[in-house]
Amino acid sequence: MGSSSSSSSSSRVGWVIAALAAALLAGPLGAAVVLTAVITPAVAEQQRLDCATTVAASGPWRPPFQQAYVRTSVFGMRFHPIHHEWRLHAGVDLVALPGPGPVVAAASGTVTAAGDRGGYGNAVDIDHGAGIVSRYAHLARLNTTITVGTAVTAGQVLGVEGSTGTSTGNHLHFEILINGAPVDPVAFMAERGAPLDGRAVTPTPTAPVPAGVEGGIGFDLPPAGTPRLNSLHTPPAPIPATVKALYVAAGSRYQLPWTLLAGIGMEETAHGRTTATSSAGARGLMQFMPATFAAYGVDGDGDGRAVITSDADSVFSAANYLTRSGVTRGQAGVRRALFAYNHATWYVNDVLYYAHAYGGGLVLGDPTSCAGGQGDPSATPLPADRVAAVLAWAGQQAGEPYVYGANGPNAWDCSSFTQAAYRQAGVSMPRTAGAQRDWLAAGAGTRIAPGQERPGDLIFWDSYLGPNAIGHVVIVKDPTTRTTVEAKRTRAGVGTFTYRYTGHSIFEIWRPATPTGSTR
Structure with missing residues (x-):
């Protein structure tokens, strides 16, 4: 008997090549909403999680692909390369790697439209309630089971990415509408713990996940x-x-x-x-x-x-x-x-x-491929204003409930709270405590010795997953008083608490680094 470990990383080179190769166009649906796609780099602060080639779907929302993908356009007014005029691009364009790939529902709901939609090509609309609709356009074909009135679950395959309608290359045009008005899908999905950061996402589990599992992940x-x-x-x-x-x-x-x-x-x-x-x-x-x-x-x-x-x-x-x-x-x-x-x-x-x-x-684990490591001692820490943004947002959530598997916006578990807090600083990290630690150890952060922590550092220790697995994460608020801001447990909720160095099988302190390529 011995031991083994491995780590993997994905290259940004593929992103650039795919983006340059994808000359994608999208066209009108009537005169009201016109789709255009231009090759645009992803927002700089949308940090890609390079060590995690796959992540687990968590919470009620997930990206509309299972495999890795790149985002090749942004939401907003763009110059249409065919019609040569400024028109609204009402969503974002995503290209599967490799493609064309299957397109899946971003959340559970009811199909309200399915079929040929003119400039959208083959498209599907899903009503998620509360006035929210997701739209999937330019599909090569739809699954035969996807018809108007069909109830779908998050992760259910709707069809295959394609180039139908007004389009010159395989891609998925993805929209979010609230009360009929399009909103930026990037911001909408990030707020729901499902950032469109290009990572492959494992199929939504069909087996029931036991109650009380962080992030609902197994x-x-x-x-x-x-x-x-x-x-x-x-x-x-x-x-x-x-x-x-x-x-x-x-x-x-x-x-x-x-x-x-x-x-x-x-x-x-x-x-x-x-x-x-x-x-x-x-x-x-x-x-x-x-x-x-x-x-x-x-x-x-x-x-x-x-x-x-x-x-x-x-x-x-x-x-x-x-x-x-x-x-x-x-x-x-x-x-x-x-x-x-x-x-x-x-x-x-x-x-x-x-x-x-x-x-x-x-x-009961997180199916990411980050295998940890020793971190990057030379990594540049987040600047003080970004750390302040993390702590300010975290402090504003005091009194909110702690719920296992909750993903916000009004209830949290420890890792969804940490994930959302760091999103305020433009840092996109994995969903569960163990995966967050492994991601930092794979190069997105620096290991800190006990007693050297600063405000904004993250502390991980073992808990409900047993003595050999990280199950809890806290944000350091004030190291001089050893206080945290965290989603602690069911009875305590979100607030300020204290920590100690002893009494844990695992106790590690990590300092997140400034995202590569960040302009903030």
Whole structure:
């Protein structure tokens, strides 16, 4: 058994190439609203989250693509390249990378228009209530299930990006209308925690996310792939009640599907039926090497000792090892953690096969690909006026309720509150506390030693996700009094509180950097 980690980054070069290559035009729908598209760089303060090639959809709104994309126009009056006159561009144009790609509903609602709309080409309108309508134009084709009156959910595929209507290249024209009047989709989506920042967004989960999960984010265990080995000829064995109780208890402690632990237990010893030491020297129900157990072994039965041959200690130690190996970092993270447990692809697939046979389950994590790092010590901190804007906005929310999974504007959890506060300074960060920390560690911030924090710095520690996962984030208000401004918990709500350096399994302080290319 060993350990593994990886990080990934996306290049801005692709953005530039795609933008220059996309000569997109959009045309009129009647005489009232005319769409034009010009190649325009994204707003400088709309910071791209380079380390996160995919993010999770959270809250009721999400971008209208699943894959990565670029924004090639802005909202407002523009000179129409065909009609050679100034006309209103009532939305923004988005180009999928690679394209053409599927277009999805940005939020749940009811389809009020679907079909050929003249200059819009094939287009869909969705009524979201409260006078809000989203519009998707120039689609190559619509899904046959999308008709007037259809109820759709956020993330449901509406059709495929195209170039129908008045257009000279594949793209999606995306509009937001409030009481019939178009508004800037960039500002509208950013206010709802779904910035149009070009990142790929994972499909909206179909499995229910348990109540009380930050950001409403979770993801299914990945399917078993190929090759497989033992699972091809050895069916999943019944789990003894005492062993299943250990799987369930350890899964609860470390916030893992118990079935994943059962998959390992089945693959290693058929849930304890095999008791011999392996030829490599591995021992116990979950087959730890003594050196690995010395590093990751925990006391699972509460007797004050971690014993390699104790079933309880073995199962809890496996959960500890998986979470410390990044199992909550998306489906790829699950596979990496299992590979760290035993360096064989067939082993990973066997365990997942057995885990699904026992019922599968949801991992309470954020499926971003940021794998952390040490940050960028040379990064330029946010200027004082931007930090002041963060703290001023945060202070104005005092007294608002704390609700798990809330995304504003009148209720928050810890990370949505932090995300919204930093949006006031032109910083766009991921949705959950763990993903925010990983994003900063991947280069968007600087690690700060305890005692050196400043106002506006972010402090992360473990909480409801178990001892090996960050579950809470706070904004430092005054380091001299060790006070924060944060969305704390259900009973406390949003306000000013205190922090301490001790008593946490994880305690890290990070200083967000000024976004690259920012002009503010």
